[in-house]
Amino acid sequence: MKIQGRMFIWLSVFILAVAIVYGVWAKEPVGTTGLFLAFGLSIMIGFYLAFTARRMDSLAQDNKEADVADESGEVGFFSPHSWxxxxxxxxxxxxxxxxxxxxxxxxxxxxxxxxxxxxxxxxxxxxxxxxx
CATH class of the missing domain: 1.10.287 (Helix Hairpins)
Structure with missing residues (x-):
């Protein structure tokens, strides 16, 4: 989760830069507002993932030397013959x-x-x- 949190935080920084450049250059309020809202959503997800990762144990995806099978397990029940x-x-x-x-x-x-x-x-x- 640490990696995903960092990815969303860096994505939000990029979206903020794009929103500022777009707002100054295009002077179009709808697109600028949409980009600022995308920045807000991205930063919320990033901080949630980073906050949650600090409270959890380290997962296999946080270990650089982990194998794919380290996180394997039961995913859930899926109906095999449902129409x-x-x-x-x-x-x-x-x-x-x-x-x-x-x-x-x-x-x-x-x-x-x-x-x-x-x-x-x-x-x-x-x-x-x-x-x-």
């Missing part, structure tokens, strides 16, 4: 397409999106996998 992400992706794609084609398409895509989301969340709460 719910497909319906969620189709519903989401059609919902975003409704912005370009017409809002009438949202009436057909929103139920598909909600069914896919509901099915994915509660996939293991029915049948033989139900917890009691």
């Amino acid at each position: 719910q992400p497909l319906s969620l992706a189709i519903g989401g794609a059609l919902l975003f397409l409704s912005v370009a084609v017409g809002w009438w398409l949202a009436y057909f895509s929103a139920p598909m999106l909600l069914i896919g989301l509901w099915g994915w969340i509660f996939e293991y709460y029915r049948g033989e996998n139900r917890t009691q």
Whole structure:
């Protein structure tokens, strides 16, 4: 985390320099404001990561001589045969397409999106996998 904190802090310094140069040169308020907001977000993330890294033990990514396998372990549980992400992706794609084609398409895509989301969340709460 120390490396990521330093990267974000240096990125924020770069974004601040670009925001100042852009603001003086272009005199365009919207882009200048966006760059200053990007600076603020980057500095917040950098200081959070640096602050958190000081309170944690050193991770394998902070050791220059560490191997890739040093941080290996269980990542989480992923459903091996779920069809719910497909319906969620189709519903989401059609919902975003409704912005370009017409809002009438949202009436057909929103139920598909909600069914896919509901099915994915509660996939293991029915049948033989139900917890009691």
